[in-house]
Amino acid sequence: MSSFDVARVRADFPILGREINGHPLVYLDSANTSQKPVQVLDVMRAHAEQHNANVSRSVHTLGTESTAAYEDARAKVATFIGAASPDEVVFTKNSTEALNLVAHSAGEMLGVGPGDEIVISEMEHHSNIVPWQLLCRRTGATLRWFGVTDDGRLDESTLDELVNERTKIVSLVHMSNILGTINDVSRIVARAHQVGALVLLDCSQSVPHLPLSVSALGADFIAFTGHKMVGPTGIGVLWGRGAVLADLPPFLGGGSMIETVTLEHTTFAAPPARFEAGTPPITEAIGLGAAVDYLSAIGMDEIHRHEQEITGYALKTLADLPGVRVFGLGTPEGRGGTVSFDVDGIHPHDVGQILDDLGVQVRVGHHCARPVCARFGVAAMTRASFYLYTTTDEIDALARGIEQVRRVFG
Amino acid sequence: MMDQLYQEIILDHYKHPHGRGLRSPFGGEAHHVNPTCGDEITIRVTTDLSDISYDGMGCSISQASASVLHDQLTGLDPAAAFRVHEAFVELMQGRGQVEPDEDVLGDAVAFAGVARYPARVKCALLPWMAFKDAAVRAGVGVSPEVTA
């Protein structure tokens, strides 16, 4: 018997008790940002009220406490993703900053230039496209990408040609924020390493929802973001393999990332400090540590199992609704709880507006992944995304909302 | 609540748009995109505003707004057209506080409810902003003496 109790989970999230437009809130936008439990909010408040001071710079008691809490959060995150050491965990502002950090610093370390190739995919979030376009613009390197198949998977049919001796970096989304596809990256990672390229995985959508270990993934870097995993905004993570981080040049310069500074020359601190210039988001990092504690106490296996159930129920419910077309995989296997769909060609803004009127919060638009929309021939999609607190009743509310949409615009 | 946003007139224009399709000849053309949702509109105007034609894709609000614009502005003299334009922009940016004047706006008063939905105001304005650019490019309302 599973010990997972969604009602008990929901009681930890005060916002889920809200009403929207006279209806109970049905929050189906966790892929965008998740809600936060009291356990996380309490830890952040307690830190601000009792321990607040800057980190790594003081001998006084508060500074020592604050530093200990900040480093403790780093250790919790390291354990959560199966990192070899907390020193492999770099705190950033969000996934976007982590991805930009690698594009800059790995680009510099590898001396990326004309004739070199960077490989991404058609399934990426804009934050894993634009930093590479900028790198290619700066260096004259060429950007290439994996396509997406009709059923919403990475098209690996050209793997050996696409990833070749000229490839310097392969950067891919682990779980799509729009199709929900969980990419089995094992063959791509093996091929990339065979040709001597580094691999970065954008795990913004996978770390919050799946049990995950960096050693099993085999990549050189992963990026993720606190606010999608019941933590606060303003904190993200770059994990890097220790041996790779050791050689990686800094991204931003400033305080806390140095060894010694003269006006002529600076030597840099070891990782992770080398990549954390300036005062970091301290309270947010500690909040992320609390988020990791919260998720771990429930268990990522349990969370994943719950989401698989909800996703199966949602896919079936949507398939039974006339006029609804789901983009991507139609069964829960190989995908997470993020489902994008079309309702009778009705514009997603109109769909989202009617749903909002009924308290149902979904995302509409191109989801910062315009190439995916283009791939499926639409300008925008409606997306429902689930988390540990999502219930089948909420899926039923979504279905009723979609029927209302069709009544208004049919 | 939704009835205020999705007035019958708006849904009618959305389902049965008036004057849709790009026509020639024309004096000026403009293409506008709403980057947050990808909605697009192309508008063409003749210099005397005897025809305003358009094509686009987008939500009910932006598409109905183009249809209403076509109805309200086609055939007006430029000064009158710009008065309607100004009144519509003022209504949309008024956060629901502006009392619309039906004598000036005609069917466009149906959009009064949109002003209460900040996320949708851009949808309603998209065709009107494109119209303004197209009109400028066509030299609408610029008297020959002044252009010389």
Ligand SMILES: Cc1ncc(COP(=O)(O)O)c(C=O)c1O
């Ligand atoms: C797959 C993916 N990558 C990157 C990001 C960017 O995350 P953030 O905006 O927190 O940097 C997101 C979330 O929006 C995402 O879903």
